[in-house]
Amino acid sequence: MMTSPIKQEVSLLSFNTFGIEAKARYFVEVTSIEALKAILLDPDYQAIPKLILGGGSNLLFTQDFDGLVIKMGIKGxxxxxxxxxxxxxxxxxxxxxxxxxxxxxxxxxxxxxxxxxxxxxxxxxxxxxxxxxxxxxxxxxxxxxxxxxxxxxxxxxxxxxxxxxxxxxxxxxxxxxxxxxxxxxxxxxKKPQINTSYGTIQQTLVEMGISQPTPKAVSEAVIRIRKSKLPNPEQVGNAGSFFKNPEILKSHFENLREQYPNMPSYPAGEQKVKVPAGWLIEQCGWKGRKVGNTGAHKDQALVIVNYGMATGLEISELATKIQASVLEKFGIQLHTEVNIV
Ligand SMILES: Cc1cc2nc3c(=O)[nH]c(=O)nc-3n(C[C@H](O)[C@H](O)[C@H](O)COP(=O)(O)OP(=O)(O)OC[C@H]3O[C@@H](n4cnc5c(N)ncnc54)[C@H](O)[C@@H]3O)c2cc1C
Missing domain, CATH: 3.30.465.10 (Uridine Diphospho-n-acetylenolpyruvylglucosamine Reductase; domain 3)
Structure with missing residues (x-):
């Protein structure tokens, strides 16, 4: 069966893009469905908590994981x-x-x-x-x-x-x-499906000197935009957007708009609008602000970063403070996109 041996006390530092040091009590990588089933049904591990791990790019470890981490290695x-x-x-x-x-x-x-x-x-x-x-x-x-x-x-x-x-x-x-x-x-x-309507894709293609974009050119434009806007986890630990963009009732939005005429929004069904969480966080003064080893990124307030030595707990405490200030100022509850473990 294609299962790596079950290891103990494994550091998860290289398995999460936030760059958080946490340990897994047990750790195994599975490379086939049979191996996955076998480990899930193994009586020795049946009763302990399990965490399924992909690339660790949407996870925040706030403590060691006292159970079995199953790293997904099924390829093909x-x-x-x-x-x-x-x-x-x-x-x-x-x-x-x-x-x-x-x-x-x-x-x-x-x-x-x-x-x-x-x-x-x-x-x-x-x-x-x-x-x-x-x-x-x-x-x-x-x-x-x-x-x-x-x-x-x-x-x-x-x-x-x-x-x-x-x-x-x-x-x-x-x-x-x-x-x-x-x-x-x-x-x-098999037929190109060009979608350049969102964000700055069209403008980026123009900057790249492309007027008749191919799917590959769209991909290159997206990569270019993402690299310019988002911190690279290899340089500064992060998990992309920390919060989801909140959807609020249109009536709530209209009230807020009286006080904040520049508040951006996007349609979200008949009764709601979506408000960019990054804008809300920025308005609360968090953008680029460092708090100990963590902070909201200087170019994109929605991304919380690890400046090197942050613990998961430090990051989740900052997230809680950000949520509290957005709730106080706008009456909007932010929900996390990142999975907190
Ligand atoms: C710089 C950066 C930019 C990002 N930009 C975007 C973006 O534009 N849009 C976007 O949607 N996301 C974005 N993300 C978030 C992330 O890339 C996605 O959520 C991605 O799908 C997470 O994949 P992962 O394998 O790393 O999952 P992990 O972080 O390993 O796991 C995430 C969750 O899924 C569970 N899980 C993982 N694999 C499985 C499985 N096979 N079966 C069951 N449960 C599983 C885990 O237990 C955990 O709860 C970004 C992240 C970073 C670091």
């Missing part, structure tokens, strides 16, 4: 079926997301290019329905194969079963901690 990209215009591909949960995007572009499979340079693994992508630059995972998702953590049974989840929402899925709500995503099937297009 397999063509399932295709016709003249479409292709369906099955991808192992442990594949690196951005490498998968690059692979698709090389093969001439389109639809993922706006999701270039998102950190982490394919298996974690449905968890929060990753999204960027006008595209979400749900737009290219077909089906996933998950393993029940209690029984080891394999189950298929259709698009509807996953209940995708804004940075949400059934795996973060009703079925939280119930399943391990093992493989994901994507429905991609």
């Amino acid at each position: 990209i397999e063509k399932m079926r295709e016709d003249n215009e479409n292709i369906w591909v099955k991808v192992g949960a442990g594949e690196n997301w951005h490498d998968f995007v690059v692979y698709c572009l090389e093969q001439g499979w389109y639809g993922v290019e706006n999701l270039s340079l998102i950190y982490g693994t394919v298996g974690a992508a449905p968890m929060q329905n990753i999204g960027a630059y006008g595209v979400e995972l749900k737009d290219i998702f077909d089906l996933l194969i998950a393993i029940d953590r209690e029984t080891g049974n394999q189950q298929f989840f259709t698009h509807a079963d996953c209940k995708f929402g804004y940075r949400e899925s059934v795996f973060k709500s009703e079925l939280k901690d119930k399943y391990v995503i093992a493989e994901v099937i994507f429905h991609l297009s």
Whole structure:
């Protein structure tokens, strides 16, 4: 069976993009569905807490993990079926997301290019329905194969079963901690699907001297924008956006708008609008402010960073302070996007 030995007292420092030192009591990497089932059903580990780990780019460790960390190493990209215009591909949960995007572009499979340079693994992508630059995972998702953590049974989840929402899925709500995503099937297009309407993609393409963009050019533009806006976790620890953009009632927004005429918003259904959390945090004076070893990033207030020696607890305390100040000033509750362990 393809399972690495179970190790003890393993440092998680190199397994999380926040760069937090925490230890796992037990740690194992699984590279096949059989090995995953075996470890989930192993009587020696049945009763202890388990944490499924992808690339650790959406996690904040606030303490050592007194249980078993299962690192997803299931690999493989397999063509399932295709016709003249479409292709369906099955991808192992442990594949690196951005490498998968690059692979698709090389093969001439389109639809993922706006999701270039998102950190982490394919298996974690449905968890929060990753999204960027006008595209979400749900737009290219077909089906996933998950393993029940209690029984080891394999189950298929259709698009509807996953209940995708804004940075949400059934795996973060009703079925939280119930399943391990093992493989994901994507429905991609063989015809270029250019989507440059969001943010500064169009402008960046112009700066790159491109007037007739290909999907590869869109990917390069997205990479360029992301590199200029977001801190690189290899240089300064972070997990991308720490909070979700809150959705508030239109009536609440109209009231706030009287006091803050420049408050930005985006439509979010009939009764609500979405307000950029970064703007709210900036208005509360957090942007670029250092608090001990942590702080809200100087260019993007929504990203909390580790300036080197921060503990997870320090970061979560700062997050709580930020939430309190946004609530006090605007009456808006921010919810974390990062999973706090
Ligand atoms: C610089 C930066 C920029 C980012 N930008 C974006 C962005 O634009 N859009 C966006 O949506 N996200 C963004 N993120 C967040 C992150 O890239 C995504 O959430 C990504 O999907 C996390 O993948 P991961 O493998 O690192 O997950 P992890 O951090 O390892 O895990 C995240 C959660 O999913 C669970 N999990 C992981 N794998 C599985 C599995 N196979 N089965 C079941 N549960 C699992 C974990 O237990 C945990 O609860 C960014 C992060 C960084 C560091």
